[in-house]
Amino acid sequence: MMSLRYPSRLVRQINKITRKNCRCFSAPTRITTMKDKLNHGPNLKEFITGSSEPILTERPNIPYLPDDIQDISKRKVFFDVYGCQMNLNDTDIVWSILEKEGFERTEIEEEADIFLVMTCAIREGAETKIWHRLDHLRGFKRRRALSKHKNRPVKIAILGCMAERLKEKLVEKEKAVDVVAGPDSYRDLPRLLALTDSGQTAVNVLLSLDETYADVVPVRLNQDSVSAFISIMRGCDNMCTYCIVPFTRGRERSRPITSIVDEVRYLSDQGVKEVTLLGQNVNSYRDVSTQSEARDTQMAKGFKTVYKNKKGGLRFADLLDKVSSVDPEMRIRFTAAHPKDFPDEVLQVISERANICKLLHLPAQSGCSAVLARMRRGYTRHAYLQLVHHVTHAIPGVGLSTDMICGFCGETEEEFQETLSLMQLVDYNVAFLFPYSMREKTTAYRRYKDDVPEQVKKERHSRMIELYRKKSQLLNEAEIGNTHLVLVESIVKKTGQILGRNELYIKVLFDQTEILAQDGGRRAVTPGDYVAVKIVGAKSSVLSGIPLYHTSIRDFYRETSWGDRHAVRM
Ligand code: SAH
Ligand code: SF4
Ligand code: F3S
Numbered sequence: 001m002m003s004l005r006y007p008s009r010l011v012r013q014i015n016k017i018t019r020k021n022c023r024c025f026s027a028p029t030r031i032t033t034m035k036d037k038l039n040h041g042p043n044l045k046e047f048i049t050g051s052s053e054p055i056l057t058e059r060p061n062i063p064y065l066p067d068d069i070q071d072i073s074k075r076k077v078f079f080d081v082y083g084c085q086m087n088l089n090d091t092d093i094v095w096s097i098l099e100k101e102g103f104e105r106t107e108i109e110e111e112a113d114i115f116l117v118m119t120c121a122i123r124e125g126a127e128t129k130i131w132h133r134l135d136h137l138r139g140f141k142r143r144r145a146l147s148k149h150k151n152r153p154v155k156i157a158i159l160g161c162m163a164e165r166l167k168e169k170l171v172e173k174e175k176a177v178d179v180v181a182g183p184d185s186y187r188d189l190p191r192l193l194a195l196t197d198s199g200q201t202a203v204n205v206l207l208s209l210d211e212t213y214a215d216v217v218p219v220r221l222n223q224d225s226v227s228a229f230i231s232i233m234r235g236c237d238n239m240c241t242y243c244i245v246p247f248t249r250g251r252e253r254s255r256p257i258t259s260i261v262d263e264v265r266y267l268s269d270q271g272v273k274e275v276t277l278l279g280q281n282v283n284s285y286r287d288v289s290t291q292s293e294a295r296d297t298q299m300a301k302g303f304k305t306v307y308k309n310k311k312g313g314l315r316f317a318d319l320l321d322k323v324s325s326v327d328p329e330m331r332i333r334f335t336a337a338h339p340k341d342f343p344d345e346v347l348q349v350i351s352e353r354a355n356i357c358k359l360l361h362l363p364a365q366s367g368c369s370a371v372l373a374r375m376r377r378g379y380t381r382h383a384y385l386q387l388v389h390h391v392t393h394a395i396p397g398v399g400l401s402t403d404m405i406c407g408f409c410g411e412t413e414e415e416f417q418e419t420l421s422l423m424q425l426v427d428y429n430v431a432f433l434f435p436y437s438m439r440e441k442t443t444a445y446r447r448y449k450d451d452v453p454e455q456v457k458k459e460r461h462s463r464m465i466e467l468y469r470k471k472s473q474l475l476n477e478a479e480i481g482n483t484h485l486v487l488v489e490s491i492v493k494k495t496g497q498i499l500g501r502n503e504l505y506i507k508v509l510f511d512q513t514e515i516l517a518q519d520g521g522r523r524a525v526t527p528g529d530y531v532a533v534k535i536v537g538a539k540s541s542v543l544s545g546i547p548l549y550h551t552s553i554r555d556f557y558r559e560t561s562w563g564d565r566h567a568v569r570m
Contacts, residue, residue: 076104078112079221082130083120085335086249086278087160089229091118092218094159094186099219101190109140114155114193119162121244123437127162131174134158138176155196157181157189161248165441167205177201183234183249184208187216207235207250214259217266226489226528227274227331228267232260232319236280238338240365241376241443242408242436245280252280257287257314257322264326273487273528274331277323281338283346285316317345324353329530329553331487333505335361336403339387340378347394354557358395359429359504362388363403367422368415371408374448381422388426399504401430406464407457408436409448416460423467427475429504431468435461469540476506476538483548484508485556488529498525498547500533507542508533516549523550532556 077098081091094116095105106112115137120126134156141154157179158170164182171177178196181189185204192202212234220228236245237252264275279285290313324332332355337346339362350356362384366372369380379387392398404423406416423431435457438450452460486500486508497509510533514522525531530552533545 074102074104075113076106076111077114077116078106078109079116079118080133081118082126082133083118083122083161085229085276086231087118087120089218089231089278090160090183090186091116092220092229093213093216094118094189095221096216096219097186097189103190105221112154113152114157115140116157116159119158119160121161121165121248121439123434123439125437130162134174134176138174141176155179155193157193159183159186159189161244164205164207164248165244168203171201171203179203180205182207184211186213187211209251210253212253212255212259214255217263224527226272226487227276228272229276229278230260230263230267231255231278232282233279233285237284238281239376239443241374241447242405242439244439244442247441249280252284254279254285254287254313256289257319260319261322261326264323264330268327268330271528272330273530274333275323277319277332277334279334280336281341282316282334283337283341283343285319286313287315287319288313290314315343315345317343317349320346320349320353320356324349324356328355330355331553332356333359336363337361339364339384342387342391344394347391350398351395355553357503357505358397359399359401360391360395361401361403361430362391364419364422364426365403365405366408366411366415366419368411368418371411371415371419374410374444375405375408376443381418384422385425399429400426401432401505402426402428403432403434404464405434405436406460407452409438409444409450409452411436411452411460420463420467423464423471427471428468429472429475429506431464431472433461433464433468473538473540476540476543479535479543480538481535483532483534484543484545485551485553486510486531486533486545488525488527488531490527498531500531502533502543508535508545509542510545510547513547515547518550518552518555525550530556 077095079091079095081087099105103114117130117133117137119130137154137156141156144150144152144154155178156176158177159181160183163170163180166173167180167182170180178201179189179192180201180203181192182205184207185192188204192204195202212231233252233254235250235252236243239246260277267275320332320334332353337360342362350358350360364384365375365377367381369382372380372384388400392400402423404419406419435454436450436452438445444450484502486502488498488500490499491497491512492499492509496512498512500508500510502508510531512524514524515531517523525547529550532548532551534548535543535545537544
C-alpha cells in the first residue's frame with residue numbers, strides 16, 4: 001500500500017482531534033515526531049472509510065502507529081496497588097481489560113515493561129508512599145534506558161484516586177510518568193498505553209455518570225484467594241467535609257443487580273468462598289434499571305443528609321437477598337454502611353441468612369456532635385448510639401466496626417474525649433483509626449482551618465489506638481472457650497500454622513492436624529475449608545484455637561442459631 005504525504009493542514013487537524021478527544025498532551029517537540037509518523041503512516045483511505053472517527057479506534061492497534069508500536073500488547077505489566085479494597089477490585093477490572101488485549105503480567109520488576117500504579121489519595125501519608133515508589137520507578141526507568149535492554153523502554157502509568165486528584169499536575173511534577181488514568185477511564189487504557197509509544201503523555205481523567213464496568217468480568221490477580229471483592233456501586237454523593245473521595249471517584253452510581261448476581265455465581269463456580277460487596281455507602285444502593293414500587297427510605301429520627309435519595313429500583317436489602325441465595329456456602333460481607341440510613345429490611349435479611357456475616361461497619365468518625373456537624377455526617381452522637389442500640393437488638397451478637405478520625409479542624413481536647421468515650425461505650429470488634437489529613441478541594445479545605453498541631457493529632461491517635469487495643473483484647477478474651485466457624489485462608493509460610501477468619505473477620509490461628517471430615521473420615525485442613533475451632537487464646541487482633549471438625553455454614557448453624565450463641569452487648 002502506498003503511503004501518502006499529508007498536507008500540513010490535515011496533520012494539524014489530526015493532531016487537534018487527537019489531543020482534544022484523547023486528552024493527551026504532547027510536548028511541542030513530540031508533535032514533530034507525530035508529524036513524521038503521519039508522513040510515513042497509512043493510506044488516506046484508512047482515515048476516511050468505515051468509521052466516522054477513524055483515528056480514535058478503541059483498540060491499541062491504531063492505524064497510524066507503526067507495527068513495532070502495535071506490539072505494545074505483548075508487553076508485560078507489573079501492578080502496584082495502594083489504597084482500599086475498591087482499588088483491589090479495580091485492579092482486577094484493569095487486568096481483565098488488558099489481558100483481553102494480549103498484555104502479559106509479571107510479578108518480577110526486572111521483567112516489566114509497564115508499571116501500573118493503582119493509587120490512593122485519602123490522606124497525605126497515602127500519597128507520600130506513592131511518591132516514594134515513583135522515585136524508585138523513575139530510577140528503574142533511567143537504568144533500563146541506559147542498559148542493553150534499552151529497546152524495551154519502561155512506561156509508568158498512574159491509575160486511581162491520586163491520578164484523578166492531580167490530573168495533568170502529576171506529569172508536570174513527575175516527568176517519568178507516561179499515562180494518567182482516573183477510576184472511570186480504565187476501558188481506555190490500551191489506547192492510552194499505545195499512544196505513549198508515539199512519544200506522547202496520555203491523560204484521561206474524565207469522570208463518568210454511569211460507568212460501572214458492569215460488563216467487565218474482573219480477572220483476579222490473586223487466583224488462589226478464597227475471597228473476592230465486588231464493587232456494587234461507584235462514587236459517592238455524601239460530601240463529608242473532610243473527604244476527597246467524591247472528587248476522585250465522582251458521582252454515586254449503582255451497578256445493575258443482574259450483573260452482580262452473575263459475578264457472584266461465576267465466583268462461586270470458581271470455588272471462591274467469600275465475597276465482600278463494596279460501595280462507599282452500600283445502603284444507598286439502587287438498581288434503577290429495575291422497576292419496583294418506590295419504597296423510599298424514611299430517615300430515622302436524628303439523621304439528615306445532603307444526599308438526594310434516588311427513587312424506585314431494587315435496593316440493598318433486595319441485593320443482599322439475591323446475592324446470599326446464590327450459594328448458601330458462600331460467606332457474604334459488605335462495606336461500608338453510612339449510619340445515616342440503615343433500613344430495617346437490611347437488618348432483617350442479615351439476621352435471617354446464615355451466610356451473611358454478622359458484622360456491621362458503622363463508621364462513626366467522631367463521638368462529638370459538634371465535630372460530626374462540622375464533618376457533615378448527618379447524625380449526632382445520640383442518634384448514632386441509638387442506631388447501635390437498635391442494630392445490636394435486631395441482630396443479637398452482631399459485631400461492629402468503625403472508622404474514627406482525630407484532630408479534625410477545630411477539635412478541642414474535650415471534643416476528642418467524646419470520641420474516646422464513644423469508643424468506650426460501643427464494643428467495636430474492629431476499628432480503623434486515623435489522624436486527620438487536610439485535602440485540597442474538600443469543603444473543610446475551603447471552610448475550616450487545619451488548626452490541630454501535628455503533634456497533638458499524633459498523640460490523640462496513639463490514645464485512640466491504646467484504648468481500642470485494650471478493649472479488643474478484652475472482647476477477644478471473652479471468646480475463650482467458645483467455638484467459632486472459621487473460613488481457612490492460608491497456611492502461614494514461617495510456622496506452617498493455619499490462618500483463617502471467624503464471622504467477625506478476626507484472624508484465627510491454629511495448628512495443622514487431621515480432623516473429622518463431613519464424610520466421616522479424617523483429613524488435613526486446606527484453604528477454603530470451613531472448620532469449627534475452639535478458641536483457647538486471645539490477643540488484641542488475633543485469636544488462637546484448636547480445630548475440632550470440618551463443617552459447612554449450614555451444618556454449623558443447624559443446631560444453634562447465631563443469636564443463641566451470643567449475648568446482646570449493649
Ligand atoms: N465511604 C466510607 C469511607 C471511605 S474512606 C465511609 O463513609 O465509611 C475510609 C476512611 O478514611 C473514612 O471512613 C475516614 O475515617 C477516613 N478518612 C477520609 N478522609 C480522611 C482525611 N481527610 N483524613 C483522615 N482520615 C480520612
Ligand atoms: Fe467520604 Fe463520606 Fe463518601 Fe465515605 S461517605 S466516601 S467518608 S464522602
Ligand atoms: Fe479508596 Fe483511597 Fe480512593 S481509600 S476510594 S483508593 S482515595
